Amino acid sequence: MDKLIGIIGIIVILAIPLIFSKNRKDIDIKAIVIMLVLQFALTWFMFNTSIGQSFLNAVSRGFNRLLEFAGVGVEFVFGGIETNAPFVFFFNVLLVIIFFSTLLSILTYLKILPLIIRVLGGALSRITGLPKVESFNAINSIFFGQSEALLAIKSQFFRLNKDRLYTVCASAMGSVSASTSGSYMQLLPPQFVLAGMVLNAFSALIIASILMPVKVPKEEDVIEINKTEQADSFFEAMSEGAIDGLKIAGIVGGMLIAFIATMEFVNFIVAGVGGLFGAETNFQEILGYILYPLAFLSGIPANEAVQAGAVMGTKIVLNEFVAMLSFQPMIPDLSDRTVAIVSTYLISFANFSSIGIIAGSVKAIDRERGRIVSSFGFKLLFGATLASFLSATIVGLFF
Numbered sequence: 001m002d003k004l005i006g007i008i009g010i011i012v013i014l015a016i017p018l019i020f021s022k023n024r025k026d027i028d029i030k031a032i033v034i035m036l037v038l039q040f041a042l043t044w045f046m047f048n049t050s051i052g053q054s055f056l057n058a059v060s061r062g063f064n065r066l067l068e069f070a071g072v073g074v075e076f077v078f079g080g081i082e083t084n085a086p087f088v089f090f091f092n093v094l095l096v097i098i099f100f101s102t103l104l105s106i107l108t109y110l111k112i113l114p115l116i117i118r119v120l121g122g123a124l125s126r127i128t129g130l131p132k133v134e135s136f137n138a139i140n141s142i143f144f145g146q147s148e149a150l151l152a153i154k155s156q157f158f159r160l161n162k163d164r165l166y167t168v169c170a171s172a173m174g175s176v177s178a179s180t181s182g183s184y185m186q187l188l189p190p191q192f193v194l195a196g197m198v199l200n201a202f203s204a205l206i207i208a209s210i211l212m213p214v215k216v217p218k219e220e221d222v223i224e225i226n227k228t229e230q231a232d233s234f235f236e237a238m239s240e241g242a243i244d245g246l247k248i249a250g251i252v253g254g255m256l257i258a259f260i261a262t263m264e265f266v267n268f269i270v271a272g273v274g275g276l277f278g279a280e281t282n283f284q285e286i287l288g289y290i291l292y293p294l295a296f297l298s299g300i301p302a303n304e305a306v307q308a309g310a311v312m313g314t315k316i317v318l319n320e321f322v323a324m325l326s327f328q329p330m331i332p333d334l335s336d337r338t339v340a341i342v343s344t345y346l347i348s349f350a351n352f353s354s355i356g357i358i359a360g361s362v363k364a365i366d367r368e369r370g371r372i373v374s375s376f377g378f379k380l381l382f383g384a385t386l387a388s389f390l391s392a393t394i395v396g397l398f399f
Helices: 002-019 029-048 050-078 089-094 096-109 112-128 132-143 146-151 154-159 162-173 178-185 190-211 234-276 283-290 292-297 302-317 320-333 336-346 352-365 367-375 377-396
Strands: none
Touching (some): 002 292, 029 050, 029 112, 029 190, 050 096, 050 178, 050 190, 089 096, 096 178, 096 234, 132 146, 132 162, 146 162, 146 352, 154 352, 162 190, 162 352, 162 367, 162 377, 178 234, 178 320, 190 377, 234 283, 234 320, 283 292, 283 302, 292 302, 302 320, 302 336, 352 377, 367 377
């Protein structure tokens, strides 16, 4: 019964963008089917085969080892500070970003990461028939943040009409940055973080291809990746990565202080208003009831759908870190299926603040196209949220 609900959920999730599609006649059914098949095959491989589980465990152990390396650096700088808490978000999560950002910068300098992205992007384009720019950007968005991913294709912006611009921005919002992946693994089961990073890249393309389908003539389907400023040496790459990581950690920390404090303030108001009518509630619970239908259709048991919907709604309104922090204490009391679905859902930048980040990034590259992105900002969030639900529902089918 649970799997039947999940299948119905996938149909509903795909039907929603179909209703709002700009041009149903141009939807590339073949590309969408191929990507769905790839998602199902990858998810089955990761969670239902001994080889896939061994692979996930090996990658998870690798990340855990990297987290230990990061911990050595944090311990050296802050080792004299003692706390009564076994887990301190600032030390265990935020500062880890600095090391992962450094590692990412080193792999880019050594040209290992650019090669991987080019090969995978080209393979995706050949297999699905999707345009090369969109395929490259989808793979690139798995590793880099929203702004960095868009900067990599800034020289291609002149080729992108409104529909194609929507697709590349959807990929940026539907992904996460590899530099923050280690931090996510401190808050969620690592296997779902890894699954979400891969599946959401496909889901973002699927939903965007339905909402804003594009037809690109073969002679126009070319790509010349923008060559970003390259560090002159290995140690310069390390320094730049560390500085970028410190900036990201500072931004995330500042946003969390602001968002969590604001949420507490909103809960105070909601509780006051609810008290006037004899009802005890909070903002998250209201979000839970709003998203209950989609949470239930994604495969989450009915008795856990409100709790899950509250976490999912928190991510949309605030951000994924706030949602993860509220979800982490619930994990021991929830079913494996709910943990799998919600964890996968949280691995994307689909939230209101991302609209401003993406629009601002594009505007810095091309002012006119920045205005275009701002005009479809809510549609961007709508599509990216559906993409997160699609990935999560597929994972739920295998639990």
